[in-house]
Amino acid sequence: MSMNSTAIQQTPKSQINFEQVKKKQRMKNFSKGMLFLLPSIILFSVFLFYPLARTIYLSFFLTDAAGATTVFVGWENYVTMFTSPIFLQSMKSTFLFVLYTVPITIIISLFLAVIANEKLKGIGFFRTIYSSTMGISVAAASVFWLYLFHPSMGPLNLLLNAIGAEGIGWLTDTSWALFAIAITTIWMNIGFTFLILLGGLQSIDSSLYESADIDGAGYFYKLRRITIPMLSPTLFFVVTVTIINAFQTFGQIDILTQGGPVNSTNLVVYSIYREAFVNYKFGSASAQAVLLFIIILLMTFLQFKFGERKVHYQ
Amino acid sequence: MKKILAILMLGFVLFLAACGSDGNADEAAGSATAGAEGTSEGSGDNEKQVVTFWHSMGGAGQEALNAIVDSYNSSQDEVQVNAEYQGSYDEALTKFNSVAGTDSAPTIIQTFEIGTMSMINSGSILPIQELVDADGYDMSGLEENIINYYSLDGTFYSMPFNSSTPVMYYNKDAFEAAGLDPEAPPETFEEVEEASKAIVEANPDMKGFALQAYGWLYEQLLANQGALLLNNDNGRTDTPTEIGWTEEEGKSIFEWVERMVNDETFANYGTNGDNMVSGFLAGDVSMFLQSSASSRDVIDNAPFEVGIAFLPHPEEKERAGVVIGGASLWMIDGKPEAETNAAWDFMKYLQTPEIQAEWHVGTGYFAINPAAYDEQVAVDAHEEMPQLNVTVEQLQATTSSFATQGALMDMIPEGRKIMETALETVYNGGEVDDAYNTAVDQFNTAIEQANAARGE
Known part of the structure; x- marks a missing residue:
């Protein structure tokens, strides 16, 4: 009897032990995993999560010039933001800017990548040149375009004058300024986009083209039926990155127009900068930053949800 | 097909090359000057008291200022002033706000006139008046309109430096x-x-x-x-x-x-x-x-x-x-006394008629110390370029009022x-x-x- 009872008692005990060991094992695995993740968790916390939390926190306050919080105002910064005509204009310009730059950058880069993908003598030279704008800093490129856009001495207006047309106030006319910034940005982005697309083209299996050749397919047919579908993962990546970049445009605006004329090129990141570091209103600047974060998050999410359906992975 | 492609590509190359070379040249020139500045800054003697001076003078102003700083550094061997260009006034102020109260803060910072109120409110500056009083320095030699702008209730918070109209x-x-x-x-x-x-x-x-x-x-x-x-x-x-x-x-x-x-x-x-x-x-x-x-x-x-x-x-x-435009020099609080005194010595040097005359002639800012106009450099320059004198006349013709x-x-x-x-x-x-x-x-x-x- 006594033996029996001990046996009964022992069985659940060993079961418990077994569960505990399993739990322990899981804990061990978990901490091991965390240990591997630790470096990036620390980096992300310091440079991303903490600033993000801090930005959200700041957006509910008014601040002094040093950025220290002074008065809690709740949602007021957000309310002011959505009722401010300057900010609404800036959102509108930002979306227009994305619309101007993204498709054109990709079409031009794709075109350059397709022609540079041909096997010609000295093709390496052309590829280097086409991707060369990647090596030019935003500042240098902007200074150079600033010269091109000069109202009276800029080559663009001299050219217009030479063919008898009236010079354009590229950076001072409200209807041209955003367009001028878009041209600059497209030019600057071509290098990077071209390089990525060319890389994508190079990795397409040549047997596909060979069999198409045997079937007697023409150049454009192959382009439409083989190249574009096989390139779609790369294209998808490029579209996502270009859109995010367009939303975050800053350097060229700071150098070329400083948001002017009449706020027509005051894109949202520049508006955040001006609010925080010229007007010293870190609260409303943070509110704008939070909104920008949400918009980019939404855009990227939508792209993955709808855009990725059309992507063909090998 | 390939021929057309080749021609097309050449066309694009020409376009890109024309653009690219200009941009590169700019960059090269920029890095060259940056390099030159770096070496001149690094050559200071370690035993000297180092004073870090943040300024926002680009172009001709920067050249004139560097010349003055060099002349100060070679005029004595106790203080080494390192002048660092920090971008526009706005940018310099932003940088300052983020390092204020730390060791990276400069000893002296140049800030534009409209930054006066935010500098006073920042709490990280040492009103210049304290040094003036301790040293028994006479500020009454300065141009009257400048005194009007920069002294608040009889107290100088910053040292006027470059003033223009x-x-x-x-x-x-x-x-x-x-x-x-x-x-x-x-x-x-x-x-x-x-x-x-x-x-x-x-x-x-x-x-x-x-x-x-x-x-x-x-x-x-x-x-x-x-x-x-x-x-x-x-x-x-x-x-x-x-x-x-x-x-x-x-x-x-x-x-x-x-x-x-x-x-x-x-x-x-x-x-x-x-x-x-x-x-x-x-x-x-x-x-x-x-x-x-x-x-x-x-x-x-x-x-x-x-x-x-x-x-x-x-x-x-x-x-x-x-109204007086331009900027003044602010002493940063919380530095070792030796450093503050060295910086104060440099500020006084900048006010001397000889230096102000050189500064006025080299840039077109007017001399904040009117005695500078009697210096030979200024007299010669006014004779050669009477236009420089207009600035001075305009300021002196100004009627003092709140406006x-x-x-x-x-x-x-x-x-x-x-x-x-x-x-x-x-x-x-x-x-x-x-x-x-x-x-x-x-x-x-x-x-x-x-x-x-x-x-x-």
């Missing part, structure tokens, strides 16, 4: 060609309009007048009518609660510009001052307003004779004069942007009434918000 630059050769008297430049808004018409008539390729959309110039054009920027005596008797100018005073500037835009005698360079100056030098515009600090640059680079005149004012108003003492408030940088936007609206054919009313509303809101943020 706005002046009107004009092309004397173009004036002659248009049958205008180059020695009698227009003085009022109306005369500027008339002169502009004459210029355009004589030479259709040249515009008459350019006003950079720059809030500082708007403030100056207000002050020149005797108008206040902010109420409560420009913020000098109490914290301002709204704008200080009347509708008539504020609108007169917009209407003046609008009339010239309609006459097609106005050249629009937007907010870009560099483009305006290069347009002037290229003979695209005959008159423009700008800080006198550029006068040396403009005179040296113009292929024609440059005239400098007083800032214009509306016909029905007396000329009230101008010409200048406004004090921490939101002025934002206010400037608001006025710039309004001016640009008019340049682009917008309605004066709309632009003006929007600007005034925004200006008042900005004042309210700034007061709210201080928790008052």
